[in-house]
Amino acid sequence: MIELQDIQAAQARVANYIRHTPLVEATPIKQPLCQAQSLYLKLECLQITGSFKARGAVNKLLSLTPEQLAHGLVTASGGNHGLGVAYAGWLAKVPATIYLPRSTPLVKAHMLESWGARVIFAGAVWDEANHAALQAAEQEGLNYFHPFADPLVIAGQGTIGLEILEAAPGIDTMLVAIGGGGLISGVSTAARSLKPGIKVIGIEPVGAPTLYESLRAGKVVELPQITTTAGTLAPRRSAPINLEIIQQNVDEIVLVTDEEMREAARWLWFEMGIAAELSGAAAIAALLSGKATTEPTEKVCALVCGAGKDGIQ
Known part of the structure; x- marks a missing residue:
């Protein structure tokens, strides 16, 4: 588990290495989306590398000793975490x-290489690449x-929650996408610590309801298959730390179709x-x-967590 002090420490640690992304008000054009009093968008799509993932990675990086750093870094990801x-x-x-x-598109590999990373293809799916x-x-001896x-990655992602409530402390509801659960774990911990009554809604694809099914089962479950095309929201299983935090801090998870995400993009x-991926x-x-409902008195914040061209195609 992580606490508010972990996220506050992460905020101080990463401040000079990530962007403090804009929180923009979309209230004048909110009508098709919600009946809330106010609507804000947190634009993590403008973060370095195009998504929130830089926050957690940098917090983890800056927590390593020089001796550890000398061994280098390793992960498995064909998407935003890799970047x-x-x-x-x-x-x-x-x-x-x-x-x-x-199966990762070559363009993703080239983007990783542009940051100086060494790319190795291994396995048919993320789980196999992760094993490697x-x-x-x-x-x-890699990190x-x-x-x-x-926990360090989760705390880094949680800095988004701090930024949102620092800029707009009156927000009543946050909407956060869920892949493996690191983002919503961090954001919900920050939000609930600062404002215990705040509502947090998670969103998963219909074709990858990993945490939705885990909540229903009361334990981490592994999905037999993934059918969504939103690859950054498509792990077959989460982890106990994420499930435990979500059980405590998240009010509900709603499921959206790929076409609904495309229409939203x-x-x-x-x-x-704003150019966003699914x-x-x-x-x-x-x-x-209409799957996430709001009240006329609410102030709502939706997190736009990753850039892409799904709304342009």
Whole structure:
């Protein structure tokens, strides 16, 4: 478990290495989305590398000793976490190795390489690539960066919650996308610590209801298959630390379809000029579809967690 002081320490630690992203008010054009009094968007799509993942990776990086750093970094990710770790390696001028599933588009590999990372393809899915990354960490003494179950990574992501409530302390409800659960674990811990009555709603794809099913079962479950095309929201299983935090801090999880996320990404692009990937549009999808309901007196914040061109295509 993590506490508010862990997130506050992370905020001080990463301040000079990440962007304090904008919190913009979208109240004048909120009508298709919600009946809330006010609507705010936290634009983590403008974060370094295009997503919130840089926060957790940098917090983990800055918690390592020089002796540990000298061994280099390793993780498995074909998406935003890999870019965050690649950025961390670039910052520290140490090698970062990213294991990718063989299905990862080459453009993602090239983006990782542009940050100086070494890319290795291993396995058909993330779980197999991650197994290879863990083996490399053990055999070569590399520092392994878990994408969602590392307390330092969770604390880094939680700095978003601090920023939101520092800028708009009156917010009543936060909507946060869920992949493995690291983002919502950190954000909900920060939010509930500062404002115990705040409502936190998680959003998962219909085709990857990992935490939704784990909450129903009361334990971490592994999905037999993934059918969503939102790859950054599609782990087959989460971890006990994330489930425990979500059980305590998250009011509900709603499920949205890929088409609802695409429609939300289009809304972000055509109404706000914001280019978001499917995961980045998930919180908006929950509002636009009516699956997350709001009251006329509420002040709502939706987290746009990742950049992409899904609303432009």
